[in-house]
Amino acid sequence: MEIRQHEWLSASPHEGFEQMRLKSRPKEPSPSLTRVGANFYSSVKQQDYSASVWLRRKDKLEHSQQKCIVIFALVCCFAILVALIFSAVDIMGEDEDGLSEKNCQNKCRIALVENIPEGLNYSENAPFHLSLFQGWMNLLNMAKKSVDIVSSHWDLNHSHPSACQMKELGVIFYNCSCLVLDLQRIFALYSSLKFKNRVPLTWSKRLYGVYDNEKKLQLQLNETKSQAFVSNSPKLFCPKNRSFDIDAIY
Known part of the structure; x- marks a missing residue:
């Protein structure tokens, strides 16, 4: 009788400690949820990267278009200026x-x-x-x-x-x-x-x-x-x- 009680007393604390330790241990997430979260984070990160790349390309495209417009306007202004200079300046200096x-x-x-x-x-x-x-x-x-000959008018009866x-x-x-x-x-x-x-x-x-x-x-x-x-x-x-x-x- 004493031996049983001793065995129970000796076994009981260990079992209680294990139960308490299991109750106090935090729950670990399941492997499936962790994998889904990681995939979702990686997909969001890829979307953010692709969006940033698209924005960079769009900015570069708009910048290049603005450059082309400015260059075209400068060329047109230069052509008009050259035409005005040639029409207003006596190039040869002689008649x-x-x-x-x-x-x-x-x-x-x-x-x-x-x-x-x-x-x-x-x-x-x-x-x-x-x-x-x-x-x-x-x-x-x-x-x-x-x-x-410079004449103000001509008459056929002349x-x-x-x-x-x-x-x-x-x-x-x-x-x-x-x-x-x-x-x-x-x-x-x-x-x-x-x-x-x-x-x-x-x-x-x-x-x-x-x-x-x-x-x-x-x-x-x-x-x-x-x-x-x-x-x-x-x-x-x-x-x-x-x-x-x-x-x-x-």
Whole structure:
């Protein structure tokens, strides 16, 4: 009896301690839950990484697109600037035939030409001028390459007999390349307008006037010191340094 009780007493504390130790030990998660949690964390981490990679690629793409837009805008601005410079700057520094203010001829000869209708007689002491027809023939015979003509209008009924019955007065300049230098720009202005359907807002520097009413051409006409400049009309056809007809008259 005592031995049994001793055995019970000896065994009982151990069993109680084991039970208490089992009750106080924390519960460990099951292996299946741990594996699921790890997989879920790894999948979330992969999604975060892929999302960050996609955002980086998107940022790089947007940055490259912005760079392309900026470069394209700069190229367009540069092209426009070059076009404006070439249209406004006289690249060669000379007009046709190599004429410039430094090498042109300012010692000129001038002659008056006129048409006198039939039946209109002047006195014997009246000055006699070259006929308009003969003046035209002289210019045509002296021309080496071409003859430029600027006329306000042409009439088909201006035959030789009818033209001779009109009272007309003109001036012919001979060997006056400095004046031709300025006249060439007026001819070039008219020629440039035939390719356009409107008058440009800004004119090329090649069409600027060389002389005007403030800066007159100093020349010698028949060995007489004189001043001259060329005007134009209408006012829309007057680039920089080109005098308007009415301003030249008054």
